[in-house]
Amino acid sequence: MSRDVALDALRAEQVTIPQGHAFSRIPWIGGLIGTLGLVVSLVLRAGDSKQFAFSWLVAFLFFLSLALGALFFVLIHFATQAGWGIVVRRLAENTMGTLPLFALLFVPVTLGMGELFPWIHEIAVGNDHVLNGKAPYLNTPFFVGRAVAYFACWTAIAMYYVRRSRVQDGTRNEAISLSLRRFSGPAIIVLALTQSFAAIDWIMSLDPHWYSTIFGVYWFAGSFVSFFAFLTLMVLLLRRAGLMGNAVGSEHFHDLGKLLFAFTVFWAYIGFSQYFLIWYGNIPEETIFFRDRLVGSWRSVSLLLGAGHFVIPFFFFMPRTIKRHPALLAVGASWLLLMHGVDLYWLVMPSLHPEGVALGSLDIATFLAVGGFFVAVVSWLMLGSPLVPVGDPRLSESLSFENF
Amino acid sequence: MPTYGALAEFKTPADLYVACERVRDAGYTRWDAHSPFPVHGLDGAMGIRRSKLPWIVLVLALGGAATGFALQTWVHMSAYPLTISGKPFFAWPAFVPITFELGVLGGALGAVFGMFGLNQLPRHNHPLFESARFARFSDDAFFISIEAADPKFDSNQTTRLLAGVGASHVELVEDPA
Numbered sequence: 001m002s003r004d005v006a007l008d009a010l011r012a013e014q015v016t017i018p019q020g021h022a023f024s025r026i027p028w029i030g031g032l033i034g035t036l037g038l039v040v041s042l043v044l045r046a047g048d049s050k051q052f053a054f055s056w057l058v059a060f061l062f063f064l065s066l067a068l069g070a071l072f073f074v075l076i077h078f079a080t081q082a083g084w085g086i087v088v089r090r091l092a093e094n095t096m097g098t099l100p101l102f103a104l105l106f107v108p109v110t111l112g113m114g115e116l117f118p119w120i121h122e123i124a125v126g127n128d129h130v131l132n133g134k135a136p137y138l139n140t141p142f143f144v145g146r147a148v149a150y151f152a153c154w155t156a157i158a159m160y161y162v163r164r165s166r167v168q169d170g171t172r173n174e175a176i177s178l179s180l181r182r183f184s185g186p187a188i189i190v191l192a193l194t195q196s197f198a199a200i201d202w203i204m205s206l207d208p209h210w211y212s213t214i215f216g217v218y219w220f221a222g223s224f225v226s227f228f229a230f231l232t233l234m235v236l237l238l239r240r241a242g243l244m245g246n247a248v249g250s251e252h253f254h255d256l257g258k259l260l261f262a263f264t265v266f267w268a269y270i271g272f273s274q275y276f277l278i279w280y281g282n283i284p285e286e287t288i289f290f291r292d293r294l295v296g297s298w299r300s301v302s303l304l305l306g307a308g309h310f311v312i313p314f315f316f317f318m319p320r321t322i323k324r325h326p327a328l329l330a331v332g333a334s335w336l337l338l339m340h341g342v343d344l345y346w347l348v349m350p351s352l353h354p355e356g357v358a359l360g361s362l363d364i365a366t367f368l369a370v371g372g373f374f375v376a377v378v379s380w381l382m383l384g385s386p387l388v389p390v391g392d393p394r395l396s397e398s399l400s401f402e403n404f
Numbered sequence: 405m406p407t408y409g410a411l412a413e414f415k416t417p418a419d420l421y422v423a424c425e426r427v428r429d430a431g432y433t434r435w436d437a438h439s440p441f442p443v444h445g446l447d448g449a450m451g452i453r454r455s456k457l458p459w460i461v462l463v464l465a466l467g468g469a470a471t472g473f474a475l476q477t478w479v480h481m482s483a484y485p486l487t488i489s490g491k492p493f494f495a496w497p498a499f500v501p502i503t504f505e506l507g508v509l510g511g512a513l514g515a516v517f518g519m520f521g522l523n524q525l526p527r528h529n530h531p532l533f534e535s536a537r538f539a540r541f542s543d544d545a546f547f548i549s550i551e552a553a554d555p556k557f558d559s560n561q562t563t564r565l566l567a568g569v570g571a572s573h574v575e576l577v578e579d580p581a
Binding site for chain 1: 444445454458462489490491497498500501
C-alpha cells in the first residue's frame with residue numbers, strides 16, 4: 001500500500017524542535033515585538049485613550065478568537081473521537097494554552113470600560129428607560145465578575161487538557177484519552193455558554209440598545225474559521241521548516257481545507273441569517289446596527305466582508321486540488337485570517353467612528369502588542385513538548401489517514 | 405454465447421493490490437476490481453482518474469440556485485408584483501433562502517443521479533454473476549474482471565496475464581444476454 005505506516009513510525013525526536021534551533025528565538029522575538037507594541041500603544045494612549053481602548057479591544061478579540069477556536073477544536077476532537085486530526089491536535093493545544101495570557105491582556109479592556117461601553121454612563125444618569133431595564137445585567141461589578149468567570153472556566157479547561165495530553169506523551173496511558181473524552185461533553189457546554197456571553201458583553205454591549213440572539217453563534221463561527229486558518233498556517237510553516245517529520249501530508253491538508261471551506265460557509269450562513277431577520281423585521285432598535293454599517297466607508301467594508309469572507313473563499317476552497325496544495329492553501333488561510341480581522345474591526349469600530357473607517361497607528365501598535373505576546377506564548381509552548389501527541393493510542397490512525 | 409470477459413480470484417487484498425498495478429501497467433482500460441471492503445490506495449493502483457461527479461454536482465447546484473433566484477425575480481417583478489410588508493419588489497435578501505434551497509436540491513439530485521448514471525445503475529443483472537465463485541466478492545474473496553470489450557483483450561493472453569500476477573483462479577465468464 002502506498003502510505004502504510006508502522007505503529008511506531010513516529011518517534012518523539014522527529015517532531016520535537018531541537019535545542020538551539022532557530023525556532024527557539026521566536027518566543028523572544030514575539031515578546032520583543034509585544035513589548036515594543038505595548039510601549040508605543042501606551043505612549044499613543046496619552047493622546048487618545050478612547051482610540052486606544054477600541055483598538056486594543058479589536059486586537060484582543062482577534063487573538064482570543066484563535067485561542068477559543070482551538071479550545072473548541074480540541075474538545076470536539078475528543079468528544080467525537082476524531083482520528084484524522086491527532087497529528088495536528090498538539091498545535092491546537094499550544095494555541096489554547098495562551099488563554100491564561102488573555103486574562104492579563106483583558107486588563108486594559110477593564111480599565112477602558114468607561115470609554116468603551118456607553119451603558120456605564122447612561123445607566124448612571126438614569127434617563128434611559130431601556131438601559132435601566134438592562135441594568136441588573138449591564139453593571140460594572142457583574143461585568144467584571146462575569147469576565148473573571150469566563151477566564152477561570154477557559155483557563156481551567158484549557159490547562160487541564162494541555163497538561164494531561166503532555167503527560168500521555170511519556171506514559172502512553174490510554175486512560176487519559178478516555179477521561180479527556182468523558183470530560184469533553186460538559187466542557188463544550190461550558191465553553192459554548194461562556195463564549196456566547198463573552199461576545200454579548202464585549203462586543204454587543206458596545207451598542208447597548210441593540211440586540212441579536214444569534215450573536216454568540218456569529219462570534220463562534222468567525223472564531224472557529226479563523227482558528228482553522230491559523231492551524232493550517234502553523235502546520236504548513238512547521239512542515240516547511242522540517243519540524244513535523246513525516247507526520248502531516250496532503251491528506252491532512254485536505255481535511256483542514258475542507259474544514260476551512262465548511263466553516264466559511266457556516267459563518268456566511270449565520271451572518272446572513274442575522275442580517276436577514278433584522279432586515280425583514282425592520283424594527284429600528286435592531287436595524288440600527290446595519291444602518292451604522294451601511295453608511296460612508298462602512299458600506300464598502302460590509303460589501304468586502306460578503307465578498308471576501310464568503311464568495312471568494314467559497315469558490316477558492318471548492319476544488320480538491322487547492323485543498324491539497326500547500327502554497328495555495330496557505331494563501332487562502334492567510335486571506336481568511338485577514339478577513340476575520342476585518343470582521344472584528346467592522347463589529348467594534350463603528351461605535352467609535354460612525355463616520356467611516358479610520359485605521360490609525362494605535363490599531364497597528366495594539367495589534368503588534370497583543371499579537372507579539374500571543375506568538376511568544378504559542379511558540380514557547382511548542383518548545384516544551386513534541387509537536388505531535390506521540391503518546392496518543394490512536395496516533396497511527398491519524399498518521400495513515402486517507403480521504404476516500 | 406459471447407464472452408463477457410476474464411475473472412481472476414485473489415486470496416488477500418495485498419495480492420489484489422499488486423495485481424491491479426500490473427493490470428494497469430499492461431494498459432487495460434475496461435476492467436474492475438472487486439473487494440468486500442474498501443482497500444486503501446486501490447484507486448491509485450488501478451490508475452482510476454478523478455470522477456466527473458463533482459462537476460455534475462457543481463453545474464446542477466449553480467443551475468438550481470440560478471433557477472431559484474430567477475423564478476422569484478420574475479414572480480415578484482413581473483408576474484405578481486405585490487407589496488409585501490413594505491419591501492421593494494426586488495427584495496433580494498428574501499430570495500436567498502429559496503435560492504439556497506434550490507441550489508442544495510440541484511446539487512443533491514446531481515450527486516445521487518449523477519452517481520447512478522456514471523455507475524450505469526440501476527441494472528437488473530450483471531454477466532459476472534454467471535460465475536459461481538464471484539458470489540464471494542461480498543464475503544471473503546477479491547477479484548479482478550477484465551472485459552472482452554477492452555481493445556487489449558485476448559482470451560489467451562489476458563488469462564495468462566492474470567494467472568501470472570498472483571491469481572489463485574482464473575476463468576472466462578460468458579455473457580448470457
